[in-house]
Amino acid sequence: MTKIPHRLYLTEDQMPKQWYNLRADMPEQPDPMLNPATLQPATEEELYPVFCKDLAHQEMDATTRYIDIPEEIQEMYKIYRPSPLIRAYNLEKALETPAKIYYKFEGNNTSGSHKLNSAIAQAYYAKKQGLTCLTTETGAGQWGTALSEACAYFGLDLTVYMVKVSYNQKPYRKAVMQTFDANVIASPSDTTNAGRQILAKDPNTGGSLGCAISEAIEKAVSTEGCRYVLGSVLNQVLLHQSIIGLESKKAMEILGEYPDVIIGCAGGGSNLGGLIAPFMQDKLTGKANPRIVAVEPASCPSLTRGKYAYDFCDTGKVTPLARMYTLGSGFMPSANHAGGLRYHGMSPILSKLYHDGYMEAVAVEQTKVFDAATTFAKYETILPAPESAHAIRAAMDEAIKCKETGEEKTILFGLTGTGYFDMTAYQAYHDGNMTDYVPTDADLQKGFDGLPKVD
Amino acid sequence: MTKIPHRLYLTEDQMPKQWYNLRADMPEQPDPMLNPATLQPATEEELYPVFCKDLAHQEMDATTRYIDIPEEIQEMYKIYRPSPLIRAYNLEKALETPAKIYYKFEGNNTSGSHKLNSAIAQAYYAKKQGLTCLTTETGAGQWGTALSEACAYFGLDLTVYMVKVSYNQKPYRKAVMQTFDANVIASPSDTTNAGRQILAKDPNTGGSLGCAISEAIEKAVSTEGCRYVLGSVLNQVLLHQSIIGLESKKAMEILGEYPDVIIGCAGGGSNLGGLIAPFMQDKLTGKANPRIVAVEPASCPSLTRGKYAYDFCDTGKVTPLARMYTLGSGFMPSANHAGGLRYHGMSPILSKLYHDGYMEAVAVEQTKVFDAATTFAKYETILPAPESAHAIRAAMDEAIKCKETGEEKTILFGLTGTGYFDMTAYQAYHDGNMTDYVPTDADLQKGFDGLPKVD
Structure with missing residues (x-):
């Protein structure tokens, strides 16, 4: 029937044994974290009271390209990994697109996500x-x-x-x-x-x-x-999440495929940074030139409408300062915004790459995201998390464009998780009670006004 | 590290292309369904107003051993199958058992179960x-x-x-x-x-x-x-669910394993009948002699305390009569019983096999089931459905026995689904508000008193 299987699982032998540290291949590094009291670059030692030593080292290490995954972690990964790379045959058919759509599904564990x-x-x-x-x-x-x-x-x-x-x-x-x-x-x-x-x-x-x-x-x-500990934004988190991209790339190699465009939802950047890591490496080293697209909610548009500036990582203003795309640490997304992707800033690594033109970003509105989520659920029998559905929306839009142009693009997106605990939002959508919210420039200005004065 | 992988997924080529019809190998057939008006055996044609023709035929077909899975169904199966056969290394270690524990996990789709x-x-x-x-x-x-x-x-x-x-x-x-x-x-x-x-x-x-x-x-x-349409009890449902057992057996063959004991939870019998089908074939045809264990809730004990008698399949008494282990169609499990497995009867095929001594059955109490569920979740990172946790309880009890006797048994159990929509029951367990209920003989007698007079 079909030469490429619906789902490809790597074998345990094929699973990555090292994480990939994207910073090692970046032509310019993100600006350093600053101690908010001194405005001097934070040292590894200064992080010890907050992070354990190995993680503080990973946070600061911009040069080691590959870092061994300890065996104990590899063993734990094997309980729920490898995650499948799935060819969305049914969705392609429903969209009547010549594009090939692949997605890496990270929801097959009880946390329901890549976290x-x-x-x-x-x-x-x-x-x-x-x-x-x-x-x-x-x-x-x-x-x-x-x-x-x-x-x-x-x-x-x-x-x-x-x-x-x-x-x-x-x-x-x-x-x-x-x-x-x-x-x-x-x-x-x-x-x-x-x-x-x-x-x-x-x-x-x-x-x-x-x-x-x-x-x-x-x-x-x-x-x-x-x-x-913190689940996103940090360099160490992107390092650990590189397993998503490494598995995806390996699986696509086995299938003889390479994505023309890679799409991920973006809140703090943990999933996106992990998914794109080895593809961004190809781009930074001139081996390939895929498009890389971050998808964020129109109600919390840090990349598309934020400022690239030093800011606190938390609204309580107790963390070091990071230079990143930010809406200001005081920014709060509207209460009508469902699900995650509510963070005011964006991973400094991704912010730098976006700033330097290696990545695109789009913002999508909530009801269109749920349109995509329900369509996807019907054809692929996975109920996506609202966060993940931002990437689905953008991937479907790409595939629909391919239908218009006749291009047979290969699209890869990250399906970060399942929506079982987000049914209140789905219900609002079914009942016609879901609304969109896009902050005005004046709304955003309030957040920018609270940015710390650094420069 | 480990020679046998944590998870084995068959390739698409290895997936079954035929269902297995257990009745074809049964030395004695289940008694026929009866038309409740005439008490005569129901004919295939009599089923047409209720079931579509192909399904009515499957319901009555006791002789065709293997039935081709239509290509359209195979394609749909590929969207979420094969399901993994998982070696519960962590649970084994936690239980300090010499037993090898395998489980077939059917929860990786949005329905959250084998259904x-x-x-x-x-x-x-x-x-x-x-x-x-x-x-x-x-x-x-x-x-x-x-x-x-x-x-x-x-x-x-x-x-x-x-x-x-x-x-x-x-x-x-x-x-x-x-x-x-x-x-x-x-x-x-x-x-x-x-x-x-x-x-x-x-x-x-x-x-x-x-x-x-x-x-x-x-x-x-x-x-x-x-x-x-109906999701359990029927012969046709057991036929379709044989894919669980066929995949399990194939995966174990690839690993060079064969289970000494096969354990499944049992409500109407859809999961259990599917899981055990090819192993029961070996047993019926003398090729192997694994133990086969049905696990039911102590609060709804159709096999362990029911009667083998003709009864209605529904409490409304509109269906044909089936001979099965039953608590009487008027039996209602206690309101404190969480999750499924509330059906008053049991698949006629499984009832006959149990009656003829090919299967064992155990009944387990609710709090012990949730003890097992939470232990399993911690070590295997899957939050089981309460139904599935009945099988976990029995599998753990077998493994604990192996620790005592030193036997290196190979245990296979069916993990039918996930518990994301059963958190109210989990919360009751965490809060210490979960209780056990075991019906008295007098409670059961009320159900038996309502059995139709057939013989």
Whole structure:
């Protein structure tokens, strides 16, 4: 019937044994992180109170091209990896496109997303250093779930500060994390000074990601053997997520394919940075010249409408400063925006590559994203996460363009996860209650006004 | 590290191209279905108003050993199959057992379970006959979701009668079905005479599976081009589900393995019958002698405490009579019983095999099932459906016995699906609010008193 199979799984022998560090091939490096007190470049040692040593080293290491994946992590990866590279035959047929559409599906694990790839690495290195506990924050809950799984596996205590409004609206996410023994606390809480101060001002607040980060960091630095971890934005996270791109590229090689265009959704950049890594390497080293497209929500358009500037990584303004595309750390996406991809900034690595013209970016509106999600579900029988559906929307638009032009492009996109815990948003879409929101220039200016004065 | 991979996926070439019809190798056939009006064996033609012709034929065909899977169905299977055969290395290590534990994982599709294997077949044959719509009922929602996907794929209208209490308690399941364009109606409804009558008596009723079946059948027989379909119990369903066992056996052959014991959860028998089919063939034909174990909830113990008798397949008493292990069609499991496996009877094929001594059965209590589910989730990073966790419980108990005896048994169990839509039950477990319920003999006697007088 079909020569190329619907799904290709690498064998265990074919799985990557090293991560790929994209910075090693970048002609210009991202600007260094700055200590917000001194405005001097942060050193590896300065990161030790926050990150365990191996991760602090990975965060700063811009020269080692390939980094061995420790065997313990490889073993854990084998429990849910390799993830399949899938040829979307049915979607192609439905769109009547001459394009070939491939997607790398990262949702076949209980966290429901690619987040587990870095959660395992971060938990492993913490354990290796003899730490006993981790803290983090979670909004939509994918990262919290992934880290809960990783901590259960390596025997680390985990405290997750979950934004109170999500904690109340998504009780199922909380129950999943509890299945993996995580201590899930609605933020703001009375377990930290930061939380108590906010509660004193406004006992009925629904909380914010910024507040949850502040609580998680306070808890980590005030607890013996504890560190704070983060699921996106950081260089180390992109390094771990390179497994997505390395597997994808290997699988496409086996099929005799190479993508003309690579598409990924972008919030903080963890999935996109991982997916594109080895293809961007080809581009940076002149071996190939695929188009690389970041897709972001029109309601949180950090690449397409943000500023390339130094900013805090958190709304609480306690982290080092990073130069990145940002809407300002005070920017909050509209409440009507479903799912993740709510981050005000973008990975410094991806920001630099975009700034230097190696990447494109598009912003898509929410209802069109859900149109794509439901079409995709019907033809490919996977219910996508709203985040992932941003990439589906852009991939479908590319394929529809190919129908018009007759081009037989090979499209690769990243399907980061499943939408089982996002049915409230799907229901709103089915009921016709979903709306679009695009911030005005004046809305954005408020965020830009809060940018720290660095230069 | 390990010679046998964590996960084995067959290639598309290795996927079964025929289903296996277990009846062809049974030394004695199950007793025939009876027309409840005449108490005479039902004929194939008598089934035509309810089932489309190909399915009616499959229902009655006890002699054709292998039945070609139509190419259209094979193509659809390739969208989510083959499912992996997974070696539970981590669970083995955690249990310190010398046993080798394998499981066949059927949850990697949006329906979250094995139900899609038969839903696709039933939708395909309906489409082939020129029908335009199907009806069904759903309780927990896995079957309704699977059939919604299949109908969206083949372009059939689908009406799902969902028990009202589930409709209200599981809005997310409804939203998933709506994503696949299903018309989901809370039952009882005012769309049928059956529903209106029940509502007239008790406007506030939460509904029952029996009532939903009655409405779905009424809707099907009163609508041009429409048929009613069912996701378990039937011979045709076991035939379609044989793909689970065929893939499992093939994968184990590739690994040079053969199970000493095969374990599956059992509600109506769709998963168990499919998983064991080719192994039971070996047993019936003297080629091998594996133990085969059905696991049922202690709160709905049709095999371990039911009667082998003629009974209606539905609580509304409109279906033909089947001889099977049954608790009586009026039996309702306790409200505290989470998840599926609530059916009063058991597949006539499995009932006959159990009656004739080819199978064992165990009943397990709910809290012990959730103990197993959470342990499994931690070590294997898959959150199991409560139904599937019954098999996990029994597999773990076997492995623990092996630790005591030192036996290096090879255990195979079926992991039918994921528990993402069962977090209410998991939360009850985490909160210590989950209880066990075992019906008394007097409770069961009430169900037996309602059995039809046939002999």
